[in-house]
Amino acid sequence: QVHLQESGPGLVRPSQTLSLLCTVSGGSISSGGFYWSWIRQHPGKGLEWVGSIDYFGNTYYNPSLKSRLTMSVDTSKNEFSLKMSSVTAADTAVYYCARGILVLRSSNWLLSHFDFWGQGTLVTASS
């Protein structure tokens, strides 16, 4: 059973950079066929895909956030990370890391669904 666990500061000052880490256990992040992903949920609201990374380090970002995002993967530690710069109150949310399953569609490996999720971590952007 794959387990994902988010970690990082729960409070970030506006204009600063949010940094989160997701540690994966029960499976290797170096196994092909997955997008390691971040999804966030604003308080009492719906879900928003933030971005994904494969174990090669190829990144796929939500265009609405792309200019502020950096994702990376550390296969030696079996973890991946998210950095979001210039945060505002609008970035206050529960951030989930998740494993995305890739399937072959029209000769390309593309995301199908998210099968395992971390428990989530609340990040508040406030002074």
Place this chain on the structure above:
Amino acid sequence: DIQMTQSPSSLSASVGDRVTITCRASQDVSRYVNWYQQKPGKAPMLLIFTASTLQSGVPSGFSGSGSGTDFTLTISSLQPEDFATYFCQQTYSVPYTFGQGTKLDIK
């Protein structure tokens, strides 16, 4: 971006009821729609992927159907543990988007 619109936004039902939640995509997403269940304070849990494939370990009372722009999630006989919020999601194109959610509570 592809908009996913769920209906209803909330629903009251009783144990044993058959419930259907619908999700409409703003453009054709083929069959690349997933359904998740979320309980308060918990992460979403995958129920159905690619419109109709039941995720391993999910009770058979859950089923999904649809293609193109219209999709449904059906719970054949509500159990007490099924009262939760349900989200649809499209993975046809980036950015992957979710519906706004349907909150299912006890009548």
